[in-house]
Amino acid sequence: MKSNSYDKFYGITTFGESHGKVIGVVIEDVKPGIKFPLNKIQDALHKRRPGKGEYSSARSEEDEIQVLSGMLDGVTTGMPICLVVYNKDAESKDYEHLKDLFRPGHADYSYFKKFKIYDHRGGGRASGRETISRVAAAGLVEDITDGININIYPVKIGKFEISEFDASIQNELSWHDRSNYNDLIEYLDKIKEEENSIGGIVEVRITSIPAGLGDPVFEKLDANLAKAILSIGAVKGIEFGDGFKLAALTGSKANDQMNKNGFISNHQGGILGGISTGNDLIFRFAVKPTSSINKLQKTVTISNEEVEFKSQGRHDTCIIPRIIPVAEAMIKLVLADALSYQKLIANDTLQLSDYREAIDKIDEDILTALCRRQKISELIGKFKQKNNLQIENKDREKELLSQLEQKAKLWNIDGSVVLKIWQIIISESKNKQ
Numbered sequence: 001m002k003s004n005s006y007d008k009f010y011g012i013t014t015f016g017e018s019h020g021k022v023i024g025v026v027i028e029d030v031k032p033g034i035k036f037p038l039n040k041i042q043d044a045l046h047k048r049r050p051g052k053g054e055y056s057s058a059r060s061e062e063d064e065i066q067v068l069s070g071m072l073d074g075v076t077t078g079m080p081i082c083l084v085v086y087n088k089d090a091e092s093k094d095y096e097h098l099k100d101l102f103r104p105g106h107a108d109y110s111y112f113k114k115f116k117i118y119d120h121r122g123g124g125r126a127s128g129r130e131t132i133s134r135v136a137a138a139g140l141v142e143d144i145t146d147g148i149n150i151n152i153y154p155v156k157i158g159k160f161e162i163s164e165f166d167a168s169i170q171n172e173l174s175w176h177d178r179s180n181y182n183d184l185i186e187y188l189d190k191i192k193e194e195e196n197s198i199g200g201i202v203e204v205r206i207t208s209i210p211a212g213l214g215d216p217v218f219e220k221l222d223a224n225l226a227k228a229i230l231s232i233g234a235v236k237g238i239e240f241g242d243g244f245k246l247a248a249l250t251g252s253k254a255n256d257q258m259n260k261n262g263f264i265s266n267h268q269g270g271i272l273g274g275i276s277t278g279n280d281l282i283f284r285f286a287v288k289p290t291s292s293i294n295k296l297q298k299t300v301t302i303s304n305e306e307v308e309f310k311s312q313g314r315h316d317t318c319i320i321p322r323i324i325p326v327a328e329a330m331i332k333l334v335l336a337d338a339l340s341y342q343k344l345i346a347n348d349t350l351q352l353s354d355y356r357e358a359i360d361k362i363d364e365d366i367l368t369a370l371c372r373r374q375k376i377s378e379l380i381g382k383f384k385q386k387n388n389l390q391i392e393n394k395d396r397e398k399e400l401l402s403q404l405e406q407k408a409k410l411w412n413i414d415g416s417v418v419l420k421i422w423q424i425i426i427s428e429s430k431n432k433q
């Protein structure tokens with residue numbers, strides 16, 4: 001399974017651990033000739049790194065991006081682009097005291113249960129540093145989402161909520177309420193003093209978004225946004241429009257009625273049936289309190305011995321400011337996909353290059369499927385050998401070919417061509433078994 005790839009219209013694979021040599025990303029299918037937005041990407045990376053504000057930790061990382069491939073004289077060549085950031089501040093010895101224990105709130109325990117190997121050096125792939133790759137990748141699809149405004153800000157931090165919203169107010173928390181900002185800062189200072197942490201709720205409001213984005217039924221826009229946002233560490237919930245409050249409303253209150261100018265309200269958050277309506281797209285997501293805290297907590301070691309553990313050093317009191325640029329990157333990746341797919345069906349605007357792009361993508365999908373088929377077929381071969389089963393099964397082969405031929409007829413594809421292709425695929429699989 002390609003679980004480290006965000007592989008839709010644009011093929012994006014992220015790699016690297018927080019305390020390995022690099023964190024990086026490979027991006028495929030980016031058009032040639034695009035000017036590499038180095039400054040923009042670097043700016044976004046600086047926003048998500050720690051040590052940039054009062055409520056962030058002090059691990060100083062420069063996060064300078066390096067381009068390893070796919071670029072010539074500052075523009076994309078159409079070849080796979082590889083971007084990396086070196087982990088300069090990654091002192092593994094700082095993590096020696098964690099060597100055998102599971103940090104509460106972190107992914108240490110679940111990773112160990114899954115992989116049976118414990119990389120104690122700062123969370124490995126579960127670390128917030130992995131998100132550098134996503135921010136870098138999003139920089140390369142920005143020209144596609146140009147014109148769409150994405151606003152992201154917290155509406156709740158701990159017990160504080162936005163009551164008088166004013167978008168013009170700027171501060172390190174992106175907190176848009178002057179009336180309670182000083183009280184919030186006092187509250188965060190107190191939590192910091194107590195060596196504790198706090199979470200909150202972040203709202204996303206996307207304006208100037210065209211209607212028609214999102215595809216039935218497994219590529220719904222809300223489903224894809226939810227997956228993208230929930231793939232960010234520390235995000236624990238998401239709701240669209242009035243979200244969970246909709247459950248308590250009657251239909252007459254929940255429906256967004258229309259007049260000739262469009263929607264009269266926006267309880268649904270700008271999405272109906274998984275497709276954008278052109279109304280503002282609104283959703284909220286919940287961020288949990290930072291797991292690393294310098295307070296004594298109970299845990300166990302990998303040999304199930306009970307111990308007490310306290311994190312060392314400075315940690316983010318609240319990670320919302322660092323999550324905002326990551327959420328923006330994930331939203332851009334989802335929207336870039338949705339816009340690119342939409343371009344394919346809005347056939348009045350299609351050029352030959354668009355058709356070629358689409359067919360190249362399909363060919364790549366076929367190749368990926370063949371590769372996965374090959375791997376599974378090898379596993380079947382090994383299983384059969386281990387269990388002394390006959391490798392060749394002529395009856396099953398015949399049945400498969402007849403099913404494929406029937407399906408081909410249903411889809412108006414020449415059955416004899418499909419048979420020829422699968423005969424080659426099956427014979428190749430047998431060679432590998």
Ligand SMILES: Cc1cc2nc3c(=O)[nH]c(=O)nc-3n(C[C@H](O)[C@H](O)[C@H](O)COP(=O)(O)O)c2cc1C
Nearest residue numbers: 106107126127128131233234235290291292322323
């Ligand atoms: C940008 C970013 C930075 C993060 N920084 C920290 C951090 O400094 N300390 C911490 O305890 N967790 C941090 N996290 C959260 C952990 O990665 C996350 O809580 C942990 O891996 C467990 O995953 P889960 O909370 O999604 O279950 C960060 C997450 C992101 C996205």
